[in-house]
Amino acid sequence: MADANGKKSADRRIAHCLRCHKPQDNLPKHLKRACMKRCTPEERAAEVQKAKKSSKDWIWANRSWNYNDIVALLPHRRCRMALVKELLQRGFFINNMPYIAHSADLENLAGDTATTATATTPTAPVAPAEAATSGPPSPEGSVSSRLLRLSSSSSSSDSETSDPSWQKYGRLVESTHSVSERQEILRVAKTDFLDVYRRLLVKKNVSNNRKTMYRYYCEAVVVLAHYQRPGVAEGMTVQEWVNRVPEGRRTVIAVSNQKTPSAQFSLTAEEEAWLQAYYEHIRPDDVGIGDCDSFFLSTKGGPLSNVTSDISRLHDMFKLPKVASSQEIRRAVETEATLRFSESQRESVTHYLGHSTDVADRHNRMQMAENTVTMAVRLDSVSDFSPHTSGQEAAAAAAAPSITRDKEFSDFVERFPVSRDGQPPYKKERVDAGFPEDRFFYDKWRGCQYTEREKYLLSHFTQRKQSAMEVGRLIKKEGWVANYPKPEDILEKWCPAPKHIVENDMAILKSVSTQRWKGLAIKDFGGEKGQGVVATRNFTKGDIICDYHGKLITAAEGRLLMQDMQDEQGYLLFFKNHCIDAQTFPCECHPNLDTFGRRISHSRKDPNLKSLHYVLRVDGEDKDVILFRALEDIKVDTELKFDYGVNRRSFRGVGLDLE
Numbered sequence: 001m002a003d004a005n006g007k008k009s010a011d012r013r014i015a016h017c018l019r020c021h022k023p024q025d026n027l028p029k030h031l032k033r034a035c036m037k038r039c040t041p042e043e044r045a046a047e048v049q050k051a052k053k054s055s056k057d058w059i060w061a062n063r064s065w066n067y068n069d070i071v072a073l074l075p076h077r078r079c080r081m082a083l084v085k086e087l088l089q090r091g092f093f094i095n096n097m098p099y100i101a102h103s104a105d106l107e108n109l110a111g112d113t114a115t116t117a118t119a120t121t122p123t124a125p126v127a128p129a130e131a132a133t134s135g136p137p138s139p140e141g142s143v144s145s146r147l148l149r150l151s152s153s154s155s156s157s158d159s160e161t162s163d164p165s166w167q168k169y170g171r172l173v174e175s176t177h178s179v180s181e182r183q184e185i186l187r188v189a190k191t192d193f194l195d196v197y198r199r200l201l202v203k204k205n206v207s208n209n210r211k212t213m214y215r216y217y218c219e220a221v222v223v224l225a226h227y228q229r230p231g232v233a234e235g236m237t238v239q240e241w242v243n244r245v246p247e248g249r250r251t252v253i254a255v256s257n258q259k260t261p262s263a264q265f266s267l268t269a270e271e272e273a274w275l276q277a278y279y280e281h282i283r284p285d286d287v288g289i290g291d292c293d294s295f296f297l298s299t300k301g302g303p304l305s306n307v308t309s310d311i312s313r314l315h316d317m318f319k320l321p322k323v324a325s326s327q328e329i330r331r332a333v334e335t336e337a338t339l340r341f342s343e344s345q346r347e348s349v350t351h352y353l354g355h356s357t358d359v360a361d362r363h364n365r366m367q368m369a370e371n372t373v374t375m376a377v378r379l380d381s382v383s384d385f386s387p388h389t390s391g392q393e394a395a396a397a398a399a400a401p402s403i404t405r406d407k408e409f410s411d412f413v414e415r416f417p418v419s420r421d422g423q424p425p426y427k428k429e430r431v432d433a434g435f436p437e438d439r440f441f442y443d444k445w446r447g448c449q450y451t452e453r454e455k456y457l458l459s460h461f462t463q464r465k466q467s468a469m470e471v472g473r474l475i476k477k478e479g480w481v482a483n484y485p486k487p488e489d490i491l492e493k494w495c496p497a498p499k500h501i502v503e504n505d506m507a508i509l510k511s512v513s514t515q516r517w518k519g520l521a522i523k524d525f526g527g528e529k530g531q532g533v534v535a536t537r538n539f540t541k542g543d544i545i546c547d548y549h550g551k552l553i554t555a556a557e558g559r560l561l562m563q564d565m566q567d568e569q570g571y572l573l574f575f576k577n578h579c580i581d582a583q584t585f586p587c588e589c590h591p592n593l594d595t596f597g598r599r600i601s602h603s604r605k606d607p608n609l610k611s612l613h614y615v616l617r618v619d620g621e622d623k624d625v626i627l628f629r630a631l632e633d634i635k636v637d638t639e640l641k642f643d644y645g646v647n648r649r650s651f652r653g654v655g656l657d658l659e
């Protein structure tokens with residue numbers, strides 16, 4: 001130990017002088033000669049202690065950065081990567097930095113600095129504003145081959161590749177991601193998984209294969225994201241699931257069965273919702289005659305016999321190399337823990353990983369739940385699974401039922417109302433307002449915004465399903481740069497609008513009023529049939545095509561008119577106790593137009609339109625309107641036809657398409 005007089009000591013360590021801020025390899029000597037030469041030995045000794053404590057505290061608390069915090073501080077990627085590079089060069093550690101981000105970001109950074117540090121195909125962007133979605137696995141083979149590689153062959157790369165800090169960076173990437181590497185399947189399969197999840201929530205059809213993939217993924221969450229033995233997923237019972245305990249922002253599940261030592265792990269609200277979706281929407285289909293009590297069921301209805309193989313199959317499905325054993329991932333976690341945590345924390349890690357059989361006896365249940373959550377949160381720093389939830393993912397999460405945090409979130413949105421065009425609050429604002437500093441509410445807020453934007457986009461397409469390009473144009477017009485649905489997703493979600501929406505849709509009201517309907521043309525078919533209407537663009541089933549324009553009279557008046565026409569229906573359309581009379585051409589209100597509705601032909605055998613009654617507020621008045629909806633997808637050039645509900649007599653016996 002160095003003493004205050006600066007005598008040589010075996011324990012002399014470099015510490016910064018807190019007065020001149022310079023590093024000193026012999027601080028007592030430095031203080032005596034420079035910064036505290038007029039002070040007493042006791043004062044210098046106290047200063048040395050203070051400086052040492054300061055060094056120690058700094059190392060404990062400040063040498064490691066969380067990549068997510070850097071993202072919050074520096075949303076702009078270039079600035080962020082410059083800081084990341086600088087921090088790494090200065091020997092800081094950065095946790096939660098997905099290696100995929102390294103590759104892509106480094107590539108960009110390399111561009112900035114005219115280096116050719118090569119990174120293989122990035123599969124997912126990572127920053128929140130950069131829409132995190134996992135793409136297909138890189139064709140380049142093994143996970144490690146996809147880790148950052150610094151090229152040494154390129155001529156222009158010399159400055160960077162020979163820079164030892166870059167090489168150090170490369171090593172760092174490889175060494176810090178051994179756990180996250182093993183979790184790659186969770187990232188790669190997540191988009192597909194969430195797609196099934198959303199479908200389950202809205203009760204859309206999901207194929208059996210996709211359901212199986214979903215179950216494999218849930219098993220992988222338990223084993224790869226929560227480091228549990230496969231036996232835990234195999235042995236977990238419905239009873240144990242039902243009795244899960246909410247604890248803070250997480251949910252704790254205790255599993256005790258003969259297959260494996262007792263285990264307890266904690267899921268985030270999102271993960272809980274995923275497993276609940278399996279439980280509610282997939283598992284019931286697999287329950288066999290035996291009514292097995294296991295939470296996860298094989299498709300034959302029995303308990304799972306080999307979760308390791310299931311996870312392996314999940315890797316096959318996404319063309320990823322076979323996963324390492326769950327034993328290995330737990331070992332990797334322990335190694336990380338050795339580097340990062342104190343001794344007592346490491347002991348808790350061991351318990352969390354289920355290595356100890358006496359966990360259940362050591363604390364009461366609540367205490368255990370609390371410890372489990374603390375441990376799980378701590379272990380999050382080891383993993384980079386789900387570091388960023390994209391808007392779409394967050395929307396799914398926001399829609400998901402959760403037994404935790406709902407109340408808190410309503411306070412959050414009261415404080416930070418969700419708006420279609422606003423921004424979620426920064427971390428500082430969240431913390432200042434008394435909310436947790438993690439991203440849970442932030443992500444959920446973005447999820448709600450995403451849902452609002454989705455609704456907004458869908459509301460624009462009441463009359464007909466647009467093309468992806470048209471949706472894209474609207475998104476661009478709104479000026480959204482992140483957290484918005486893909487046009488293809490909007491198209492997939494599109495469905496014919498319900499009556500009350502149609503009746504209040506401004507675009508439809510306008511077309512009814514002006515009689516300008518797009519995508520239609522009147523064509524002369526000649527002969528007895530005369531004129532008809534053809535599509536000049538493709539329509540989708542459910543699209544509103546046009547109305548039957550005419551004068552509204554009573555059905556009795558309509559029947560009188562028919563008698564005058566020898567029972568021919570002509571241009572009269574009956575509905576309920578009413579009739580629309582379109583005999584007069586041109587009509588008084590549109591003297592220069594040949595309106596489409598009255599020209600549409602009849603077909604009982606093969607109609608592609610259906611007439612429906614609506615009450616629209618046209619020019620300030622409620623108006624009974626007959627709108628035509630497409631009964632099927634209609635291709636360009638197809639003749640439009642609806643069932644007049646008439647017989648041969650009404651066509652003077654010449655109806656071609658009559659029964």
Ligand SMILES: C[S@@+](CC[C@H](N)C(=O)[O-])C[C@H]1O[C@@H](n2cnc3c(N)ncnc32)[C@H](O)[C@@H]1O
Pocket residue numbers: 528529530531532568569570571572598599600601602603650651654655656657658
């Ligand atoms: C509402 S109008 C349709 C437009 C009419 N074709 C025109 O040229 O103005 C109804 C009349 O069209 C003719 N029509 C409609 N559908 C037909 C069909 N499938 N075959 C033959 N004539 C048809 C009948 O003469 C019928 O009375």
